[in-house]
Each structure stands twice: as C-alpha cells, then as structure tokens.
Amino acid sequence: MNSVKNGKIEGMGMIRIKKIVGALIVLFVIIVNLNKSYGIYEKEILFISSYSPEFISFKDQVKGIKDTLGDEFNLQVQYMNAKSFSDKVDESDFYNLLKYSIASYKNLEGILIGDDDALEFYLKYKEDLFKDIPASFFGIYDKKNIERALKYKNVAGVREVESLDQIIELIRKHHKNVENIVFIDNDNRVKNEFEASEDKALKYSNLNFEWIITNDIVSDEFVHELKKVEENSAIISLYPIHFKDVKWLGYDDINKGIKNYTNQIPIYACLSYGITEGVIGGKVINHYNQSKSATEMLLKIINEETTKQLYIGDDSINDYIFDYETLKEYNIKKWDLPKGSIILNNPNDIIYKYPDIVISLIFLFVGLICIIITLICYIRYKIRYEKKLLKAKYAAEETNRLKAHFVSNISHELKTPITVIMSVIQLVQVKNNECKNNHNIEIINSNCQRLLRLINNIIDIEKFDNHKLKLDLENINIVNLIEDIISSINPYAKSKNLRIIFDTNDEDIVMALDCAKIERVLLNLLSNAIKFSYVDGIIYVNVNKKEENVIISIRDFGIGMSEKYLDKIFDRFIQVDNTMTRKNEGSGIGLSIVKSFVSLHNGSISVKSKENEGSEFVINLPINLIEDKELFLYDSEVLDFNIKTELSDIYM
Numbered sequence: 001m002n003s004v005k006n007g008k009i010e011g012m013g014m015i016r017i018k019k020i021v022g023a024l025i026v027l028f029v030i031i032v033n034l035n036k037s038y039g040i041y042e043k044e045i046l047f048i049s050s051y052s053p054e055f056i057s058f059k060d061q062v063k064g065i066k067d068t069l070g071d072e073f074n075l076q077v078q079y080m081n082a083k084s085f086s087d088k089v090d091e092s093d094f095y096n097l098l099k100y101s102i103a104s105y106k107n108l109e110g111i112l113i114g115d116d117d118a119l120e121f122y123l124k125y126k127e128d129l130f131k132d133i134p135a136s137f138f139g140i141y142d143k144k145n146i147e148r149a150l151k152y153k154n155v156a157g158v159r160e161v162e163s164l165d166q167i168i169e170l171i172r173k174h175h176k177n178v179e180n181i182v183f184i185d186n187d188n189r190v191k192n193e194f195e196a197s198e199d200k201a202l203k204y205s206n207l208n209f210e211w212i213i214t215n216d217i218v219s220d221e222f223v224h225e226l227k228k229v230e231e232n233s234a235i236i237s238l239y240p241i242h243f244k245d246v247k248w249l250g251y252d253d254i255n256k257g258i259k260n261y262t263n264q265i266p267i268y269a270c271l272s273y274g275i276t277e278g279v280i281g282g283k284v285i286n287h288y289n290q291s292k293s294a295t296e297m298l299l300k301i302i303n304e305e306t307t308k309q310l311y312i313g314d315d316s317i318n319d320y321i322f323d324y325e326t327l328k329e330y331n332i333k334k335w336d337l338p339k340g341s342i343i344l345n346n347p348n349d350i351i352y353k354y355p356d357i358v359i360s361l362i363f364l365f366v367g368l369i370c371i372i373i374t375l376i377c378y379i380r381y382k383i384r385y386e387k388k389l390l391k392a393k394y395a396a397e398e399t400n401r402l403k404a405h406f407v408s409n410i411s412h413e414l415k416t417p418i419t420v421i422m423s424v425i426q427l428v429q430v431k432n433n434e435c436k437n438n439h440n441i442e443i444i445n446s447n448c449q450r451l452l453r454l455i456n457n458i459i460d461i462e463k464f465d466n467h468k469l470k471l472d473l474e475n476i477n478i479v480n481l482i483e484d485i486i487s488s489i490n491p492y493a494k495s496k497n498l499r500i501i502f503d504t505n506d507e508d509i510v511m512a513l514d515c516a517k518i519e520r521v522l523l524n525l526l527s528n529a530i531k532f533s534y535v536d537g538i539i540y541v542n543v544n545k546k547e548e549n550v551i552i553s554i555r556d557f558g559i560g561m562s563e564k565y566l567d568k569i570f571d572r573f574i575q576v577d578n579t580m581t582r583k584n585e586g587s588g589i590g591l592s593i594v595k596s597f598v599s600l601h602n603g604s605i606s607v608k609s610k611e612n613e614g615s616e617f618v619i620n621l622p623i624n625l626i627e628d629k630e631l632f633l634y635d636s637e638v639l640d641f642n643i644k645t646e647l648s649d650i651y652m
Contacts, residue, residue: 044107046111047076047114050115051079060286064288064292078097078101080121110301110302114138115140119142136157141160146159156294158317161318168207171268181209184237185213188211212226231265238270278326322343473626475512476515478518479506479508479543481515486541496530498536499537499538500539505545510625511623514600521597533557537557538557555614570592570594571592604620
C-alpha cells in the first residue's frame, strides 16, 4: 500500500514539474516574440549613404542590403547628401548627427558604407566614431581610399569597376564594321585609367578610341559632337549626366538623346540604368549585387566565419543586361549573348515563365470575342430605343438644373440662421468672459464656420456655372496680402509643429485683384498644406514676378498624391482616395472653387505631387492695374474672420 501511495505522490510530483517546465517554455517564447516585436536587444546595422534617398542607385543598394540581412538585423540609414555639401559646416553637422545616432544605438554590430564620399568620411573619423566596429564598403572607385580601408582587419568591401574590355569584345563580335569607339563620360576619371593600361595599344590595335567629356561642354555642343560621330563607330555610354549648363540628367533621357542624334550607331552602357530607348546593353554595374556582396562580407566578419581579407576588386559581380527590342534592331540573337544574360522587355519570357497565365489570356481573348458579338447585338437592339433614351436624357438634365437651383436657394436660406447663431455666440462671449474659453461654445462656433464655408462654396459654384460670379477688382499689393495671411495662419501651422517659410524677390507687386477671392484661393491651398503635412514639417510659399505675371508657389512635404489623381483634383466633389487624406474632412469642392477664382483672373493653376514626398501648387496671374484707383487697404478684421472660416476644419 505504501509503495502504491508513494508511486502516486511521485507521479503527481512529475506532473507538477512538467507543468512548471511547460509554463517556463511558454513564457520564454512570449519574451522572445516580444523582443522581436518591439526591437528589444535587436542587432543593428548602420548604412552610411553618400547621397540621398532620391539618388538613382539608393533603392537598389538598400534592397540588396535588406535581402541579405533578413529579419535578424534592424537597418539604420544616415544620408550624407554629399552632392549638396558646401563647406566644413555641413560635414560638421553630419559628424554630430552620426555621433549622436551611434551613441543611441543599443547594439550596433556593423557599418555599411555606400560610395566614395561616405568612405572618405569613414576613414577620416574612424578612430573617433567607429573604432573597432566591423565595416564593409561598396560603390567605391578611389583605389587609394580602398587600400587605406583594407589595412584594417575588420573592414571588407567591393570596388565599383566598369567592364570596358567585355563591352568592347561585344562590339567586336556583333558589329564587324566598327572601327571607332566613342566613350561618353562625365569626366576624365575612367579615361585616365583606361589609357593608362599598358596592353591597350596592342590589344585594340585595330580600333580608334575617342572621348566626349560632358562636363567640359554645354548641351548644344554635346549635340554637335554626337552629329559628328562617324557611321563605322560604336558608342559606350558611361556617366554622361552633367553638362556646363545642365547639372543633372537621368540616364533614360540622356541615352534617348544619344540615340536620336546618332541614328543607327550601336550604343552600349556600363550601368544597369537607362538600358532602353535604343541602348543595346552590355556588362553593366549592378548596385544591387554590390550592396548584397558587401553585406554578405560584413556578416561573415560579424559572425567570425573567416579570418581572410574579404574584397572584390574586379567586375565579377557585374551583370550582362540587354534590351530585347534593340537586340532585334541590330539582329543580335539571344544564343549569341554571354551565358546568364538578362534580357529586358522580352515578351517570350512571359510565355515560358507563366504558361498558365498565357492559356488563361487565350481563353480570355476568345471570351472577349464572344462579348463583342453580344455587344453588337445589344447595340442594334439599343438603337431601337434611342429616341426614348434621348427624351430621358433631356428630362434628367432638366431635373439636374432644377436640383442645382434648389440647392442654391437652400444654401441661401441656410446661411441666414447660421450667421444669426454665430452672432449670438459672439454676443455671449463678449458679455460673459467665461464663455470665451468654453470648449463647447468653440465647437459650435467652429462648426458654424465650417457650414458657412461649405454654403459659400456651393453658392459660388452655382454663380460660376450661371456666369453670375463677378470680380470686384482693386489695386492690391499682393506681397503684403500674402505676408498678412501667413502671419495670421501661423497659429494653425504651429498646432501641428509646422513652419511656414515665405520668400519673395519683390517687396511690392501691385496688381488688380479681387481681394476676397484671392484670399480664399490662398487660404484653401495653405489649409490643405497644413492638413496634409507631416508633423514638424515645412511649408514654402514663394512669390516672384516674371515678366508681366506673378508666380505664387505653395509647396509642402507631406503625404502627397499619386500621379493618377493629378488630372482630377480640380474636378468637383473629387477627393484623393488615400487613407491619410480621409482623416481630414472636406467636401471635395475647395480646389474646384480655387480653379474657378483663378480662371476669373485670367490666370492658371497647376500641381506637382508625389506620394509621401509632398505637393506643390503653382498659380500664374497676369499683372494688370486699374487706372485712377488708389492702393486698396483691406480690413484685417475681415481677413481674420475669413481665415477662421476657411481653416475651420483644422483643430488647434
């Protein structure tokens, strides 16, 4: 009996132990997941980019890094913006920023260095900022800096090397008539290294080499040089993006221009960008491959997987990339290309990669034919009832006209009681000081102003449609007007920690305007800029006189808009379908009113915008004056009321 009893007790004890162990395992898993979710003790990698996120190679570089790091590391990025560095102050600011950032990182495991400026900065401040932190570089051309960096045992990297020999061999193979090769480059860097090669003269004895250096000429001279290129030539486009009169051109644009002015002359490239518009391709520098290889090296150093010096100094990670249409143009066959070549815009790839999709498309095509036949039958049927449909259309138009007239009348009727309510609120606030700070009173007043704004917009739309909207022109100093408006709306901007920066080249620009309508135009655009800007952002307002016109620009760096919406935003009742924008209330008629008011002044308005980068509205107004009229001085109290009305949907 005792043994049985003891066995039961021991069994119960084992069950309890298992439960405790199980609970500990579950707790451990929860803690690990929390650490991953909230970044506790997460390993960090710092990427120092020489340029900015807008630089052409940046996205490929970051993708290569992230694809290699995976989820184990948290990538931190700091941008030097070296292209905009003007003096030691800029470098000092970046130094302080980096010093602060590094100090804030909890577990910095390594550093990735992108392009020459960043490596030069790293070497200059290594002992001060980076000490023994492992590092790996890519996109570097300067051999001297590479040699300096590789003296440190925990530094690896990849040199950016152009595959000129391989490209020349492609030209030799596919263009037997070519005797001249014209290199087009930004400066003499590649030229000097190429000409310094001892075996060049022997290796290419049957070829003549010419160089067009774009930094030394203006764009018109460049076109002249292109027209001089002989028919028995081939072109290698290197980095032709800077001219004396143009500081930056995209590779697609420059390569398209080269093609236009050289006709049938074959064009090859050394970069993976711009292999379109008549460019055949070549063995090109791939920034994705570079950053991926450099990141792999860094991980090996961090994980202590090797004691060897890790370095790629040749073009082994460059890719053969070609354009399908241009290959066809020069009758270059796919099987004549180097093994592993990537062919862009190849329609056959879709057939081989996605046979199921192709079959589905065939069935879809057959289905569309059936639909077309059905539609033809339907149209024939529909024609029989065309007269009835026209009558219905005319009836609908008449209904819409009556509806618009009804809305206009209702708007006028609603305006009176709202104005009375606002007047009563003001009277209560004046007589009772405690009401001035009463939140409920403020809410009522604010919403009355919003309703008044909406009603005014509806009335103005109806007047504009019926050609009843007239201008009350006065000679106004538009610079002073804009300054006063900005000064008055600053509290609304500060409520979101925004700064409005106003700049003009002219202190006095007097012109004939309808002050009230221009006020509403500017207030509407500034209201949108405030609503759709990120916190702690900047809004730029610029006024410049250009010949007989005034150009007003309002630019923010907020959520922006997709290009597909830009043609529609001035239409009535249109709001961008964006989660961020829907957080802000609106009727969708504000910008329509803005365009109408600007048109009444014989002006124009345009917009440029990119998602998550911001928007810029540009107003162009002709300068006219009313003779024998003095300068109009607007009422500041009226301006204040208008601002409160137009910005009533911004809560401070």
